[in-house]
Amino acid sequence: MPNLTEKQFKLLEKLSSACAVSGDEGEVRKIVIEEAKPYADDLKVDALGNVLVTKAGKGPNRVRVMLDAHMDEVGFMLVADDGDGLYRFELVGGIDVRQLPGKQVLVGKSRLPGVIGARPIHLTTAEDRQRKIPLDALRIDLGPAGKAKLGDRATFKPHFQRVGASLFAKAIDNRIGCAILLEMLKNAPENVDLCLSFSVQEEIGLRGAKVAAYHFDPQVAFAIDGTPANDLPVHDGAENTFYNTKLGAGPAIYTYDAGTLNDPRLIRFLTATAVSAKIPYQLRQPGGGATDAGAIHRQRAGIPTVSISVPHRYSHTAISLMRVDDWKQTQALLLAALKRMTPELLAEDRP
Amino acid sequence: MPEITPFLKSLLSTSGLSAYETPAAQLIEAKWRPLVNEISLSRIGSLQALKSGTATAPRPSLMVCTHMDAIGLMVTTVTEGFLHVTQIGGVDPRILPGTPVTVHGTEELPGVVVIPPVRALPPNVGDGVVGLNDLLVDVGLTPQEVAAKVHTGDLVSFATEPGELAGEVISGHSLDNRAAVAVMTVALEELQKKTHAWDVWAVATAQEEVSLGGAFTSAFGLRPSLAITVDVTFAKGPGASDWQTFGLGKGPTLAMGPNMHPFLYNQLKDLAEKLEIPYQLEYAPRHSGTDGYATQIAAEGIPGMVIGIPLRYMHTPVEVVALKDIQRAGRLVAEFIAALEPDFVEKIVWED
Numbered sequence: 001m002p003n004l005t006e007k008q009f010k011l012l013e014k015l016s017s018a019c020a021v022s023g024d025e026g027e028v029r030k031i032v033i034e035e036a037k038p039y040a041d042d043l044k045v046d047a048l049g050n051v052l053v054t055k056a057g058k059g060p061n062r063v064r065v066m067l068d069a070h071m072d073e074v075g076f077m078l079v080a081d082d083g084d085g086l087y088r089f090e091l092v093g094g095i096d097v098r099q100l101p102g103k104q105v106l107v108g109k110s111r112l113p114g115v116i117g118a119r120p121i122h123l124t125t126a127e128d129r130q131r132k133i134p135l136d137a138l139r140i141d142l143g144p145a146g147k148a149k150l151g152d153r154a155t156f157k158p159h160f161q162r163v164g165a166s167l168f169a170k171a172i173d174n175r176i177g178c179a180i181l182l183e184m185l186k187n188a189p190e191n192v193d194l195c196l197s198f199s200v201q202e203e204i205g206l207r208g209a210k211v212a213a214y215h216f217d218p219q220v221a222f223a224i225d226g227t228p229a230n231d232l233p234v235h236d237g238a239e240n241t242f243y244n245t246k247l248g249a250g251p252a253i254y255t256y257d258a259g260t261l262n263d264p265r266l267i268r269f270l271t272a273t274a275v276s277a278k279i280p281y282q283l284r285q286p287g288g289g290a291t292d293a294g295a296i297h298r299q300r301a302g303i304p305t306v307s308i309s310v311p312h313r314y315s316h317t318a319i320s321l322m323r324v325d326d327w328k329q330t331q332a333l334l335l336a337a338l339k340r341m342t343p344e345l346l347a348e349d350r351p
Numbered sequence: 352m353p354e355i356t357p358f359l360k361s362l363l364s365t366s367g368l369s370a371y372e373t374p375a376a377q378l379i380e381a382k383w384r385p386l387v388n389e390i391s392l393s394r395i396g397s398l399q400a401l402k403s404g405t406a407t408a409p410r411p412s413l414m415v416c417t418h419m420d421a422i423g424l425m426v427t428t429v430t431e432g433f434l435h436v437t438q439i440g441g442v443d444p445r446i447l448p449g450t451p452v453t454v455h456g457t458e459e460l461p462g463v464v465v466i467p468p469v470r471a472l473p474p475n476v477g478d479g480v481v482g483l484n485d486l487l488v489d490v491g492l493t494p495q496e497v498a499a500k501v502h503t504g505d506l507v508s509f510a511t512e513p514g515e516l517a518g519e520v521i522s523g524h525s526l527d528n529r530a531a532v533a534v535m536t537v538a539l540e541e542l543q544k545k546t547h548a549w550d551v552w553a554v555a556t557a558q559e560e561v562s563l564g565g566a567f568t569s570a571f572g573l574r575p576s577l578a579i580t581v582d583v584t585f586a587k588g589p590g591a592s593d594w595q596t597f598g599l600g601k602g603p604t605l606a607m608g609p610n611m612h613p614f615l616y617n618q619l620k621d622l623a624e625k626l627e628i629p630y631q632l633e634y635a636p637r638h639s640g641t642d643g644y645a646t647q648i649a650a651e652g653i654p655g656m657v658i659g660i661p662l663r664y665m666h667t668p669v670e671v672v673a674l675k676d677i678q679r680a681g682r683l684v685a686e687f688i689a690a691l692e693p694d695f696v697e698k699i700v701w702e703d
Binding site: 085086096099102114115116118120122124130132133138143144145146161163165166167230232240242313314317 | 430431433441442443444445446447448449450451460461463465466467468470471472473478479480481485487489490491492493496511512514515516517518519520522585588589590591593595599600640663664665666667668669670671673
């Protein structure tokens with residue numbers, strides 16, 4: 001696969017900078033529709049807000065493949081107005097409250113700037129500073145003349161910065177998946193009928209993917225997402241054996257997470273594809289977390305499914321970090337896999 | 352947008368940590384130079400600008416301290432490409448995770464403060480507060496690149512960009528105390544249209560956040576007849592509603608207490624009343640926590656006063672100040688200077 005183009009970076013920046021909290025994916029939906037339309041045979045927005053795109057291949061023995069990437073990100077909803085531009089908010093999706101104080105946010109459709117502050121250190125005691133600042137002590141401050149609507153969503157302020165071989169950005173989880181799916185659509189191989197689901201509400205229970213998989217009824221599915229790289233040094237110098245994934249080690253092929261035992265034939269197929277195409281890959285350590293695969297593989301009479309993720313550090317915080325090469329290699333692996341896809345693959349025995 | 356906003360935003364977009372104030376000092380010098388008669392750095396790095404008065408020499412002088420240094424972090428060690436840091440000035444580690452920073456290594460490197468995964472932390476941390484000993488800075492480079500570019504003692508400054516919020520309010524890091532530098536700038540601009548008998552030393556002091564070192568030494572070196580310190584004070588807001596907090600945008604505070612000379616306090620209060628500049632009274636029963644302490648006890652002692660700018664979320668990267676409080680304080684300082692009569696010092700009495 002050729003190197004990433006400036007156009008691809010621009011698109012990822014646009015996707016990353018969009019604000020699309022679970023249940024309010026409109027900003028990303030708009031970008032996806034605009035990008036996908038020229039390449040799609042069919043494109044529709046379903047009852048939940050998923051963008052469903054199909055692109056038929058040519059010739060015999062085509063495989064009907066679903067590719068899924070969720071559009072939503074974790075964020076906030078304004079739930080009470082304290083007056084003077086100060087709002088209470090609730091979390092949407094898994095956000096660590098320790099990530100909130102001292103952050104800039106954008107609120108609502110007009111992206112009003114706001115901040116989440118904290119009590120000055122001068123007015124705290126050493127004992128206070130041993131306790132986490134609870135959510136109910138925090139407010140989004142829009143400034144004294146600020147006016148938002150209750151129910152408005154808010155996200156961390158966009159941040160997109162290329163540094164060396166890396167990229168710092170908001171919502172790498174999962175705008176990177178959206179970018180990869182669009183790239184597959186633009187380079188769709190002819191041996192597959194592509195069914196793309198840009199799914200909603202993954203972060204709050206894999207809701208969009210569930211109905212998208214029902215709609216498409218594919219023979220096989222790939223969930224494309226971002227996954228944490230916990231590859232940081234251990235405080236006492238011990239070996240880090242719980243890294244989940246490592247930055248720079250290539251696409252992370254899933255084995256087992258809290259939502260899915262990924263189809264072993266597809267794991268084998270992906271690793272064999274990577275080896276033959278000389279693409280680096282890593283196996284994500286079995287553990288917690290889940291992707292849309294958790295909803296897809298149990299749909300209808302069962303859909304063989306596997307997840308591939310781009311490793312990134314500091315997921316669900318204001319600024320995540322990934323290696324550009326992991327993005328490139330994930331695209332390369334997925335495209336190579338699609339090209340090698342045959343109906344016989346699913347006739348293979350299970351181990 | 353008030354005229355002072357672009358200059359203030361430029362100050363909030365630069366580093367200038369305590370003892371490393373040069374980036375801030377350069378911006379301030381460029382702004383002040385046309386407004387004053389002479390300008391230079393003190394031995395410890397405070398920027399000292401003289402605007403000469405009209406009285407016959409030797410003239411009395413007023414020094415206005417607005418500290419320009421910022422809080423931040425410093426690299427203690429580098430481990431596998433990650434930076435361990437300590438604080439310069441008072442930093443609550445609870446506001447650090449997820450904060451964008453600039454690491455001042457052999458070149459400026461963008462980075463972010465991060466919480467290591469729970470299993471990489473000492474077992475007692477769990478999902479609780481992660482202290483400075485355990486937080487890390489990630490600059491997104493390989494361990495080899497980091498080892499070549501970052502060393503113990505390198506500075507780490509906040510990189511959160513300044514922004515404007517609704518209602519003529521500005522937010523950013525280092526509003527403590529660049530907001531006061533903006534106040535002095537407004538005052539110097541006002542003074543271009545006025546005559547004043549006294550010499551005025553506008554001093555952007557160094558190292559307030561760690562030792563008040565700039566104010567101690569400039570007060571000694573310049574030996575002013577009076578000193579005013581402008582610094583930020585606590586604004587009411589989420590998590591802060593105590594007696595030490597003041598309305599944001601409700602006017603600068605005038606502080607009373609042992610650091611401040613009661614005569615000057617009354618003078619400023621009367622002047623604010625006369626000019627109909629809104630103000631709030633601040634009580635500092637022991638220590639004002641500002642350069643006002645350093646100037647008070649410099650040399651044989653200097654009568655002083657402290658003016659506060661209410662600020663929310665002090666010492667976080669998203670401090671908030673109302674621009675009109677900056678303008679009001681600037682006008683008050685300028686009017687106070689313009690009203691100083693040549694023999695004012697002799698009028699300062701203890702009204703016991």
